[in-house]
Amino acid sequence: MDLKVYLEERRGEVNRALEAYLPAVRGPAFRVTQAMHYSLFAGGKRLRPILCLAAAEAVGGDRGEVLPVACALEMIHTYSLIHDDLPAMDDDDLRRGRPTCHKQFDEATAILAGDGLLTEAFHTLAAAAVRDEGREGVMLEVIRLVADAAGFQGMVGGQMLDLLAEGRQVTLKELETIHRHKTGALLTAAVRAGALVGGGSRAAVTALTDYGAKFGLAFQITDDLLDVEGSAAEMGKAPGMDEKRRKATYPAVLGLAATRQWAQNLVAAAIAALQSLEERAEPLRELARYLLVRRS
Amino acid sequence: MDLKVYLEERRGEVNRALEAYLPAVRGPAFRVTQAMHYSLFAGGKRLRPILCLAAAEAVGGDRGEVLPVACALEMIHTYSLIHDDLPAMDDDDLRRGRPTCHKQFDEATAILAGDGLLTEAFHTLAAAAVRDEGREGVMLEVIRLVADAAGFQGMVGGQMLDLLAEGRQVTLKELETIHRHKTGALLTAAVRAGALVGGGSRAAVTALTDYGAKFGLAFQITDDLLDVEGSAAEMGKAPGMDEKRRKATYPAVLGLAATRQWAQNLVAAAIAALQSLEERAEPLRELARYLLVRRS
Numbered sequence: 001m002d003l004k005v006y007l008e009e010r011r012g013e014v015n016r017a018l019e020a021y022l023p024a025v026r027g028p029a030f031r032v033t034q035a036m037h038y039s040l041f042a043g044g045k046r047l048r049p050i051l052c053l054a055a056a057e058a059v060g061g062d063r064g065e066v067l068p069v070a071c072a073l074e075m076i077h078t079y080s081l082i083h084d085d086l087p088a089m090d091d092d093d094l095r096r097g098r099p100t101c102h103k104q105f106d107e108a109t110a111i112l113a114g115d116g117l118l119t120e121a122f123h124t125l126a127a128a129a130v131r132d133e134g135r136e137g138v139m140l141e142v143i144r145l146v147a148d149a150a151g152f153q154g155m156v157g158g159q160m161l162d163l164l165a166e167g168r169q170v171t172l173k174e175l176e177t178i179h180r181h182k183t184g185a186l187l188t189a190a191v192r193a194g195a196l197v198g199g200g201s202r203a204a205v206t207a208l209t210d211y212g213a214k215f216g217l218a219f220q221i222t223d224d225l226l227d228v229e230g231s232a233a234e235m236g237k238a239p240g241m242d243e244k245r246r247k248a249t250y251p252a253v254l255g256l257a258a259t260r261q262w263a264q265n266l267v268a269a270a271i272a273a274l275q276s277l278e279e280r281a282e283p284l285r286e287l288a289r290y291l292l293v294r295r296s
Numbered sequence: 297m298d299l300k301v302y303l304e305e306r307r308g309e310v311n312r313a314l315e316a317y318l319p320a321v322r323g324p325a326f327r328v329t330q331a332m333h334y335s336l337f338a339g340g341k342r343l344r345p346i347l348c349l350a351a352a353e354a355v356g357g358d359r360g361e362v363l364p365v366a367c368a369l370e371m372i373h374t375y376s377l378i379h380d381d382l383p384a385m386d387d388d389d390l391r392r393g394r395p396t397c398h399k400q401f402d403e404a405t406a407i408l409a410g411d412g413l414l415t416e417a418f419h420t421l422a423a424a425a426v427r428d429e430g431r432e433g434v435m436l437e438v439i440r441l442v443a444d445a446a447g448f449q450g451m452v453g454g455q456m457l458d459l460l461a462e463g464r465q466v467t468l469k470e471l472e473t474i475h476r477h478k479t480g481a482l483l484t485a486a487v488r489a490g491a492l493v494g495g496g497s498r499a500a501v502t503a504l505t506d507y508g509a510k511f512g513l514a515f516q517i518t519d520d521l522l523d524v525e526g527s528a529a530e531m532g533k534a535p536g537m538d539e540k541r542r543k544a545t546y547p548a549v550l551g552l553a554a555t556r557q558w559a560q561n562l563v564a565a566a567i568a569a570l571q572s573l574e575e576r577a578e579p580l581r582e583l584a585r586y587l588l589v590r591r592s
Contacts, residue, residue, distance in 0.1 A: 029448060029452070029453030029454070029456040029457050029460075029477070031456055031460065032448050032452060032453060032456040033448050036448065079411075083407055083408075083411060086404075086407065088402070088403035088404045088407060089404050089407065106384070107384035108382075108384045108385050108459055109456065111379055111382065111384060111385065111407065112379075112452050112455055112456050114411070115375075115379060115410075115411075115414065115452050116447055116448040116452040116453075118411065118414055118415065119414065119443050119446045119447035119448075119452065120443070120447050120448065122418040122439060122443050123439075123440055123443035123444060123447060125439075126436045126437075126439035126440045126443065127436075127440055136432035136433050136435075136436055137432050139432075139436060140422045140423075140432055140435060140436065141422075143418060143419075143421075143422035143439065144419055144422045144423055147415050147416070147418050147419035147422065148419060150415045151412055151415035151416050151419060152325060152328050152329050152332065152412040152415075152416065156325070156328060156408050156411050156412040156415065157325030157328060157329075157412075158325070159408055160325040160327055160328040160405065160408050161325050163404055164325075164327065181325070
């Protein structure tokens, strides 16, 4: 399979669906919907939605059915970026080469845009099931697992831990805890939600969740590597920022060579988790391999 | 009936349930759960949960069944207060006589605590239905209506409009739009959600939603009156703040006498909406009457 073509196709599907959920101007408070739209269409890779769609495909599910869930995941991811970029948090002016939401609009609008996207994500999830009678229970389960991954036991908790760790030496164990919460939880939830909505068997859902957890950690590790090795043009932001801020990273704790080796091991383990799944899981395998060669 | 006793009892029920949902210290990122807990137990009146419980009672529903929904509404209300108080928004140092969340903790923690509460609210809603097989569809409907009331078409949009209106003259129509979004939507959703989960007939749900909309507007108008007429001790914040900030208020647009008269008319209309409901709706009637005499 050609991963590049696959990613382009899926990205297009997700973008069209997101555009339908969130027209640029809607309602009297159009400034906040404008800001939501601005950040949602700021050139994201759509990794979480694509993982979700690919997991549904891997169990023979219907992509159209899982598309709203995929969109909700991207809304949650985008909200977290908007809030993380705020002056009180990471204070970032650029994201993917464009002004961050609070720079393009203002701080209050950015806070509200994040809040709006998070809320709209749950609306989208709750509205998704209606087309599909008798499976409301599955959608409630998906809402619970997405909320778990996004909330204080997941992403919100991870960002808190990340802020608390800034400027001090952390152990490898602490670093893993931060990333499992901050990025791993939502990536894992994306895969698991796709498997559930796709109608996967219990064993398949477990295998895919395992893949998701390993993928999530490998993603963060290769992200840290990119920050050391990447160029500004490739990444749309200045490299070396993590070190400048004394953010905890894997290369800082483990060294470059050991970090690279660990990423390779994790990708192998993620692929191994998919053993029981057939050809249909090939996109997920390719996505895992891609982590080791990606430049952005 | 004795409204004071009724409110105390319900408040106790809600507080116990909230305490079970959100222990002060939980998970590794306990700083953010501490902040969530701090604001959730900052002496709120629990008006939205009580409206929700009373609406369920009014249709003969089971209070225990609707309690998670009531708690979720309070989490959403609390999140909105935390974010509204932020320096970039209303920049308030005190709320109910205590330091606001970002004053007690810091700005980043307050943003995350709000995000955490909003997310936990949807988790609570999605987890509520599990006890109650066959009614998952109702809970998905409740999640949709709560998300609508909280999101860019409701509360988030209202706060945006409010910020945009600061410092300039607004018309009565604009003021109504702001408040219908900012406070009215969630109050209405609280009553409607209670009626739905309580198992109300279509006619009863419609009547209660109508009550909720009128109650919501009357609540905001009497809130504006309190800001003019109340004392700091009664309110836990400085009176006259709206005028100082040149915030749009009903007394500023309509004058005091006309504002008082309008509040009375709305309360009468809210009570009239409950005509088809029997004795069981008495707490809701009393709650509406209470708006006209409340001092905080």
